[in-house]
Amino acid sequence: MPRDISHIPASLxxxxxxxxVMCPGVVAFAGSGPGDPDLLTLKVAKALLEAxxxxxxxxxxxxxxxxxxxxxxxxDVGKEGFGPSxxxxxxxxxxxxxxxxxxxxxxxxxxxxxxxGRLDEExxxxxxxxxxxxxxxxxxxxxxxxxxxxQSLTQRRRNSSVRFLTGHxxxxxxxxxxxxxxxxxxxxAVYMGKKSARFVQGRLLMHGADRTTPVTVVxxxxxxxxxxxxxxxxxxxxxxxxxxxxxxxxxxLGLAPRAAAAxxxxxxxxxx
Amino acid sequence: MPRDISHIPASLxxxxxxxxVMCPGVVAFAGSGPGDPDLLTLKVAKALLEAxxxxxxxxxxxxxxxxxxxxxxxxDVGKEGFGPSxxxxxxxxxxxxxxxxxxxxxxxxxxxxxxxGRLDEExxxxxxxxxxxxxxxxxxxxxxxxxxxxQSLTQRRRNSSVRFLTGHxxxxxxxxxxxxxxxxxxxxAVYMGKKSARFVQGRLLMHGADRTTPVTVVxxxxxxxxxxxxxxxxxxxxxxxxxxxxxxxxxxLGLAPRAAAAxxxxxxxxxx
Numbered sequence: 001m002p003r004d005i006s007h008i009p010a011s012l013x014x015x016x017x018x019x020x021v022m023c024p025g026v027v028a029f030a031g032s033g034p035g036d037p038d039l040l041t042l043k044v045a046k047a048l049l050e051a052x053x054x055x056x057x058x059x060x061x062x063x064x065x066x067x068x069x070x071x072x073x074x075x076d077v078g079k080e081g082f083g084p085s086x087x088x089x090x091x092x093x094x095x096x097x098x099x100x101x102x103x104x105x106x107x108x109x110x111x112x113x114x115x116x117g118r119l120d121e122e123x124x125x126x127x128x129x130x131x132x133x134x135x136x137x138x139x140x141x142x143x144x145x146x147x148x149x150x151q152s153l154t155q156r157r158r159n160s161s162v163r164f165l166t167g168h169x170x171x172x173x174x175x176x177x178x179x180x181x182x183x184x185x186x187x188x189a190v191y192m193g194k195k196s197a198r199f200v201q202g203r204l205l206m207h208g209a210d211r212t213t214p215v216t217v218v219x220x221x222x223x224x225x226x227x228x229x230x231x232x233x234x235x236x237x238x239x240x241x242x243x244x245x246x247x248x249x250x251x252x253l254g255l256a257p258r259a260a261a262a263x264x265x266x267x268x269x270x271x272x
Numbered sequence: 273m274p275r276d277i278s279h280i281p282a283s284l285x286x287x288x289x290x291x292x293v294m295c296p297g298v299v300a301f302a303g304s305g306p307g308d309p310d311l312l313t314l315k316v317a318k319a320l321l322e323a324x325x326x327x328x329x330x331x332x333x334x335x336x337x338x339x340x341x342x343x344x345x346x347x348d349v350g351k352e353g354f355g356p357s358x359x360x361x362x363x364x365x366x367x368x369x370x371x372x373x374x375x376x377x378x379x380x381x382x383x384x385x386x387x388x389g390r391l392d393e394e395x396x397x398x399x400x401x402x403x404x405x406x407x408x409x410x411x412x413x414x415x416x417x418x419x420x421x422x423q424s425l426t427q428r429r430r431n432s433s434v435r436f437l438t439g440h441x442x443x444x445x446x447x448x449x450x451x452x453x454x455x456x457x458x459x460x461a462v463y464m465g466k467k468s469a470r471f472v473q474g475r476l477l478m479h480g481a482d483r484t485t486p487v488t489v490v491x492x493x494x495x496x497x498x499x500x501x502x503x504x505x506x507x508x509x510x511x512x513x514x515x516x517x518x519x520x521x522x523x524x525l526g527l528a529p530r531a532a533a534a535x536x537x538x539x540x541x542x543x544x
Contacts, residue, residue, distance in 0.1 A: 021310070031415075038293070038315035041305070041411060045314060112415050115434070119424045123530065135419035139313060139409050143303075143384050147407035152391045153436070160441030161449075162387070164425070169432030174455075176448040177433075183446075258395065 021136070022050040022104035027095050027126050029119055031112040031138015032056075034248075036222035037063045039139045044108075047136060048072075051106035053098045055091065059110035059248060061223065072106075073098075088118075092125030099131040110248075112140040116166050116191050140164075142189035145218035145250040149228060150258030159187045159254070167193030167251070170200055175207075181253060182209035190251040193217075197251070198237040204253070209233055214256035220247040230257050293408070294322040294376035299367050299398050301391055303384040303410015306520075307333045308494035311411045316380075319408060320344075323378035325370045327363065331382035331520060333495065344378075345370075360390075364397030371403040382520075384412040388438050388463050412436075414461035417490035417522040421500060422530030431459045431526070439465030439523070442472055447479075453525060454481035462523040469523070470509040476525070481505055486528035492519040502529050 021043055022028055030047055033039035040048075045067060048054070053073040056065060068074060075094060077086045098105045109117045113135060126133045142164060146153050153162040163181070167190050181188055182204045193200065194217075205211065211234040219227045225247065231239040233253070293315055294300055302319055305311035312320075317339060320326070325345040328337060340346060347366060349358045370377045381389045385407060398405045414436060418425050425434040435453070439462050453460055454476045465472065466489075477483065483506040491499045497519065503511040505525075 033313070036315075038318070039313050039409065041311050041313055042317060043308075043310035046310070114415060114418045114424045114426075116426050117424065118428065120427050123422065127531070133422070135422065137311065137411050137415035137419045139411065140415070143386060143409040143412070146386045147409050150395065150405065150407065152386045152389065154386075154388050154438070155392050156390065160444065161435050161437030163433050163435050165433030166426070172432065174452075176452050180446075180448050180452060259399070 020050060021047045022052075022106065023132070024052075024102045024104055025099050026132040026134065027099050027105040027107055027122075028134050028136055029107045029109065029113045029117075029122065030136035031114075031117070031140070032060045032064050032108050032110050033139035034111055034141045034144040034222045035059075035061045035064075035220065036144070037061065037067060039144060039222055040064060040067070041136070041138065043136050044138060047106050048108075050104055052103035054106045054108055055094055055098075056108040057110055060108050064108075073103075088121055092122055095122060095126060096129040096131055099126065100129070109138075110141075112138045115140045115164060139222075141191065141218075141221050141248065141250045142252075145189070145221040146252065146255070148218055148221060148226060149216055149230075149252070149255065151252075151255050153187060153189070158185045163188040164191065165189070166191045167196035167200070170196055170203075173203070178203045178207040182207035184210065184213075185254065187252065187254040190253060192248070193251040194240060194245060194249050197240050200253075201233055201236050204233060213254060214252075216252045216255050216257055217243070217245065217249050218252075219243075219245040219249045221250055223247075228257060292322060293319045294378065295404070296324075296374045296376055297371050298404040298406065299371050299377040299379055299394075300406050300408055301379045301381065301385045301389075301394065302408035303386075303389070303412070304328075304332045304336050304380050304382050305411035306383055306413045306416040306494045307331075307336075307492065308416070309333065309335045309339060311416060311494055312336060312339070313408070313410065315408050316410065319378050320380075322376055324375035326378045326380055327366055327370075328380040329382055332380050336380075345375075360393055364394055367394060368397060368401040368403055371398065372401070381410075382413075384410045387412045387436060411494075413463065413490075413493050413520065413522045414524075417461070417493040418524065418527070420490055420493060420498060421488055421502075421524070421527065423524075423527050425459060425461070430457045435460040436463065437461070438463045439468035439472070442468055442475075445475070450475045450479040454479035456482065456485075457526065459524065459526040462525060464520070465523040466512060466517060466521050469512050472525075473505055473508050476505060485526060486524075488524045488527050488529055489515070489517065489521050490524075491515075491517040491521045493522055495519075500529060 055075045213233040217229040485505040489501040
């Protein structure tokens with residue numbers, strides 16, 4: 001883990017006033033955003049400088065962990081999209097242990113902790129142990145990904161609502177979910193949707209979705225190795241297989257990259 | 273407009289590397305978050321220091337505007353939830369004018385510009401004038417508001433998807449939208465939903481929603497004057513009228529404040 005903090009000015013905590021973010025014996029659940037350190041909030045940047053101990057997920061980028069203060073205890077709890085590397089109970093135990101020892105505990109999750117962050121079990125564990133908690137929001141992957149393709153999640157006269165959902169759970173969807181998602185102009189951001197792409201395609205087509213509905217997949221949103229796949233519902237499973245994305249990917253149903261975003265700078269790869 | 277920037281270290285741009293965010297002749301559409309300056313991203317904080325001209329909405333907080341560099345031209349374009357104070361065409365003209373003059377143009381919107389930010393007309397105007405654009409994400413009000421009530425937007429075994437929608441447009445909803453929102457466990461974040469509260473209540477009850485469904489309204493999320501109203505679908509219009517919220521409010525359908533969040537620190541007002 002890189003620990004070079006020479007580029008962090010000591011005066012960061014005074015950026016927007018001298019108020020401390022972290023409290024001893026309290027656990028702060030914070031979002032690190034999708035990877036670009038510049039997408040950290042000032043609040044979380046301060047928390048990284050103040051924390052005594054930081055428990056972080058695998059998807060929190062090295063550049064962000066390098067912004068932690070040099071004295072902080074760093075614990076990699078390795079949770080991934082498809083299940084924890086460290087058992088959830090063990091993570092909860094670590095949080096309670098450190099808080100009971102009076103430490104300023106930072107629980108750092110990628111994206112925003114309130115969206116597909118599996119936050120509640122950890123909040124409940126703290127609550128059961130009478131440990132105080134706070135939540136520090138982060139930029140969620142959908143926001144960074146839609147910015148990368150130059151689009152809005154909502155647009156007047158196109159869609160007045162947007163859905164955030166996870167590919168893991170779409171097999172439990174009811175008919176009216178699919179009917180709604182299949183409508184023209186509907187926009188949805190699917191987290192962890194790579195494995196479910198063919199299933200989603202099948203259900204949407206069954207419910208009358210247009211085969212030419214635009215679908216965009218953004219891998220590693222906001223990171224240096226970000227890649228964008230612009231495709232259609234018809235071609236989604238095939239193009240996604242060809243792309244062989246290994247990193248975390250965000251799938252937009254109903255959105256194509258904006259023309260201006262289709263410049264070489266943004267689109268590293270686009271399968272026709 | 274306060275312009276005290278004495279608390280901003282000159283070294284902020286070097287925080288995560290010396291790369292400039294802003295380019296001359298390019299318009300950056302940026303989210304300022306819901307109000308707390310600490311919820312700015314580092315990227316937007318840098319953009320405020322680099323911009324030659326900043327066009328900002330009424331809901332961008334004074335504390336955030338105080339973080340702009342002292343030489344920046346500040347233009348209040350006054351857009352609000354219920355329609356622009358400056359005509360949309362005029363805003364577009366200003367953006368193009370400043371970009372054509374080779375300035376680093378920052379278009380600052382509250383929250384996240386891609387969510388109910390009316391971004392597309394302004395992007396299109398820049399595109400038509402052959403002006404380059406970029407989008408800098410911000411923390412959306414729903415993220416800050418759900419953090420304030422100690423909840424997650426999604427939770428395993430409760431809801432695997434969440435909807436973000438605007439109260440303005442819910443009158444155009446189809447039957448299956450309402451049927452879905454009316455289901456137990458469903459969670460939705462309604463932006464600008466104060467005026468539509470009675471209509472929403474009526475439709476949800478008509479589609480079988482439980483009268484005791486929790487509803488939480490957060491006014492001025494993340495700001496010093498934040499207030500939280502915890503109610504039920506049954507009592508929503510009455511309690512909302514009693515609360516007389518004047519600031520921007522975010523309504524959660526299907527979420528109550530978490531027990532731990534019901535401490536006096538968080539709940540300034542809770543109508544029974």
